[in-house]
Amino acid sequence: MDWFIVALGSNRPGSWGNPEQAVRRAIGLLYPATVSRILPSRPIGPSRRSFVNAVAIVESDLPPPAFLDYLKALEHDAGRRPGQRWSARPLDLDIIGWSGGMWASPGLSIPHPEFRRRRFVLAPLAGIAPDWRDPMTHLTVRQTLARLDRKRPRS
Secondary structure, X not given: OEEEEEEEEEOOOEOOEOHHHHHHHHHHHHOOOEEOXXXXXXXXXXXXXXXXXXXXXXXXXXXXXXXXXXXXXXXXXXXXXXXXXXXXXXXXXXXXXXXXXXXXXXXXXXXXXXXXXXXXXXXXXXXXXXXXXXXXXXOEHHHHHHHHHHHOOXX
């Protein structure tokens, strides 16, 4: 049995209710072994609505492409439709990591290529798997988050 690290987010009501309800329902359907707290975050890109985010560690017998298809089906069921990148969405599910290490195929890269720059992924992940090592950089989540925080401008 493999495991996947899945980032969950929402910033728009959809068929599963408000953003927090959608994230909670997705968590329930993923049957995670471990799940972080649900945390608010500011949007990136053109969206102006704040997000709620969480991270879960999910066990699955599916290979990565089939697991991604399952996540995309959940997003669709929650009301997500294809559209502008980084726009408001009722549910966003991304594979961040996988027990098999790295995966590369059209439409799927594991680890997720952007997770190292996303505090809204790293902070909840640090709460449940601070010592997980990125198979590309070999840094732990805790180290990656510390590096990101050092780069952030202070207000």
